[in-house]
Amino acid sequence: MxxxxxxxxxxxxxxxxxxxxxxxxxxxxxRDVLVAQSEWRNKMERQLVKFITVEAPPATTDALTRLGEFIGAKEKDIVFVDNATTAVNAVVRSLMPKFKPGDELFTTTHVYGAMRKTLHYAADVTGAKVVEGVVPFPIESPDQVVEVVKKGITDKTKFAIIDHITSPTALVYPIEKIIPLFKERGIPVMIDGAHALGMLDINMTKYGADFYTGNCHKWLYAPKGSAFLYVDPKHQKDIHPTNISHNYMTGFKPEFEWVGTHDPTAWLSVSAALAFIKEIxxxxxxxxxxxxxxxxxxxxxxxxxxxxxxxxxxxxxxxxxxxxxxxxxxxxxxxxxxxxxxxxxxxxxxxxxxxxxxxxxxxxxxxxxxxxxxxxxxxxxxxxx
Ligand SMILES: Cc1ncc(COP(=O)(O)O)c(C=O)c1O
Incomplete structure (x- = not known):
């Protein structure tokens, strides 16, 4: 090598x-991906309004289609967001009106700090409670995580965030075994795969999670400010971006496509990042x-x-x-x-x-x-x- x-x-x-x-x-x-992003930006600045309104939308669809092929998802089921935190906030804040006092929002002790705080925000607003399953560290086997999750699910569990790769401890969690534990009880589960895209062979169809987010700007080599959110079709009508904007109630895809004025070149450069990772x-x-x-x-x-x-x-x-x-x-x-x-x-x-x-x-x-x-x-x- x-x-x-x-x-x-x-x-x-x-x-x-x-x-x-x-x-x-x-x-x-x-460098190659940064060059591609500069080219997009130059194109944008030459004919700004036409670019944003006419050229960027199909180019975004094209980048999402390529990304979908890479992660086993249909283009209609994924949207770009700026980062994993934005994706988790969109999901938690969309589901939040359903949480009641006493409900449990489950995660593990290795959860990324920003996501823990997002769950606490939902708990503070609704009276629900955040429950963290204690995953041992050091750890000897992935099955220990499965056991912790099994023990942590109760009749009151209404939502869960599970990391695919944990931030503080760099553990790959066995999400293929964890997701069914929630699905069989009808509890919506979101996977935080911020590190997993690029590093692991991830597949939305195979996992069957309700929600999954991954950062394109980490192990996929895309510019900063590019991430995806997958939402199972059965939830799409209930999930809105945290920024409500012009496209509210026009559908999952258009709502996330426009969340206010924004430079789309990081998203568009995901195609160049995919080309780079395939080339190496x-x-x-x-x-x-x-x-x-x-x-x-x-x-x-x-x-x-x-x-x-x-x-x-x-x-x-x-x-x-x-x-x-x-x-x-x-x-x-x-x-x-x-x-x-x-x-x-x-x-x-x-x-x-x-x-x-x-x-x-x-x-x-x-x-x-x-x-x-x-x-x-x-x-x-x-x-x-
Ligand atoms: C598990 C996990 N989630 C989320 C993030 C960061 O996400 P964002 O791009 O929203 O800052 C990290 C960053 O290291 C992470 O490890």
Missing amino acids: SQFGKEIRKRWLLDEDVAFMNHGSFGACP GVDEMRRYGHTLAIEARNMLARSWGTKLLAPENMIGMLATVALPGNPTDTDKHTATLHDRLRDEFHCELPVIVMDGHTYVRISCQVYNDMSDYERLDAAIKRIYA
């Missing part, structure tokens, strides 16, 4: 002196990133004398690693760890707190290689010496 690593990194704008191990937070857009090889990219994630986290854990936190079948191209001595979030080094790694050692990656302990999360993209994680290893050993 010699074309990956340093060689392919030239196709990004990333600073050469930084070991960039945080594709997970905001992605990183390749979807399977090859996933295999490279997964193999690197396993190799890098094993090397770091060995070097730092810490235990592995998850089995290989719960890891994609992202892994969380325990720091030497498994420090708590009050440890003297951890408060400034992220900034020190960035500023003193030129290592960019998130420092994560979970259950009172501090971890680092590594992303493993095609532009990374072991030298990035070796730099991290040396930096952490200096800091914790």
